Amino acid sequence: MGRMLTLLKKNRSVSGILILMLLSFSFAMFQGGFISWFIFYTFLPFAVYAMILVFYPLQAFDVERKISKQECQAGESVEITLIFSRKNRLPLLYMVVEEELPIDMTKRTLLFPGFKRSFNLTYTLDSLPRGEHFLHAVRFSIGDFLGLYEKEATMRSPMKITVFPTYQELNYKHLEYVFTQGQVGSSKKRQREHSVVSGIREYQPGDQLSWINWKATARTSEIMTKEFEEQRSHDTLLLLDEQVSPFFEEAIVLTASLVHALIKRGMDVGLASTGSREVVPARGGSKQRRKLFYQLTKAKATSINVWNGKLQKGIVPSNASVICVITELTMEKLDGLSAFGGNQMTLFCVKSPGDFTSEEKNVKSVALARGMKLGFFEPGHLQNERTEVKANAR
Incomplete structure (x- = not known):
């Protein structure tokens, strides 16, 4: 009883459903006749279904996100599939699925689960911009036939999409x-112990003594130094x-x-x-x-x-x-x-x-x-x- 009172305080829609049920029942009792009771019994299934949704555990849903690729280049497209599964077969008239995307847009889709225990939603993100994009959670909601009651939940399903820059x-x-x-x-000259000599030339200011080719110097009577490969x-x-x-x-x-x-x-x-x-x-x-x-x-x-x-x-x-x-x-x-x-x-x-x-x-x-x-x-x-x-x- 305490849980019911708390629920009524937090959710005015539930109070509204109960009031409508009491009003239709009171009208049938005091007015009598076929029409008044027909109205009551016609409204009753919708009201009962709405009350069932009040206690329906949305947390019992399992949400899995699958992605065609988590890494791509800028301008490419990525296909994302949301898979919903549950343990019971309570008929659900509709489900509004909303995913907040990090690229200045929100994906909002209407599904009709019916009696299905498992169903999915597939959508495509086109022309992704460069950067790291994080998908955090999926928000979804259900409601009754007459729109008397709506209930929503948020399920965390983190995922990262890395979009590398394109290149030419x-x-x-x-x-x-x-x-x-x-x-x-x-460029710089290779050190003597790590170099390959490519030739000889005349001595130039700044050349090291260790570069001198003594045989060529004695033969030409000019100071000649070794020419080394150029290293870049x-x-x-x-x-x-x-x-x-x-x-x-x-x-x-x-x-x-x-x-x-x-x-x-x-x-x-x-x-x-x-x-x-x-x-x-x-x-x-x-x-x-x-x-x-x-x-x-x-x-x-x-x-x-x-x-x-x-x-x-x-x-x-x-x-x-x-x-x-x-x-x-x-x-x-x-x-x-x-x-x-x-x-x-x-x-x-x-x-x-x-x-x-x-x-x-x-x-x-x-x-x-x-x-x-x-x-x-x-x-x-x-x-x-x-x-x-x-x-x-x-």
Whole structure:
């Protein structure tokens, strides 16, 4: 009895059903006749069904979520199936299933379970944006024929969908020009004990005494030194500018395309960004590619300004190269990149050179004067199946 009173206090719909039942019964008792009793007996099954729903345990439902794939690329579709199961066969007129999705939308569907003990709902999420999307719970509700009573419950069913950034196969005929001999990096002489001699030449200031070829020196009466193979560093650091920009997503696509292209060429690639202190050290292989793609998946545009001399120093070896992907060319960014000292610097800007302002043209000239190499990706061209890049280098 106490449970009934508590239920009546919490739910006015239950009180309304009971009042309607009493009114229809009172009308039949006092009015009498076929019509009044017909009304009462006609209304009674609906009222009883509504009262049964009051005590129907929605927690007895088991909800299982199945997904076609938990990892995909931006723009792809994912199919999700919700499987509902229960132990009894109480007929349910309808069920409203609602799933709050993390992509600014809610999936709401009407089902008609009837006597089924197990039924499912399948829907598709189209054109998923880059990022990590979390599905937490499913909310569903049931009701009676006349809409006198409605009951809802929420079942937790957590799941994560990881949407990696898309990338393009770069059709970049100037890669060999920008990346000398297919390797981005600064050169240095191999140490004597780890080197291969490729020839001899005349002595030059700065040559070490250990490089002197005494036999050739005695034969020519001139000081001759050994010529060593030139070693190029395979280490490359990609630096992503996370400045808020309408072209930020295209900058992500460009960075992912560079990761794919460089690792495909057998190079060691690392990643840093202007909005985060986390730096992924340069390595190669498929595992590194996945790691870098995951970092790009989580990247977000930010208004944090780290170009004014706050870029971390020492995050990349001195003999490695830096490729910076930006959406706007400013003097502040050029000064900030000076933190990398003698590293070979390449700037890729997601902007058409024809859209540059006079100030940006001046900055471009300064960048070239400082020995930086520039490449430009026109907005919208990154959506093509193969992407060409316009290059500008000193």
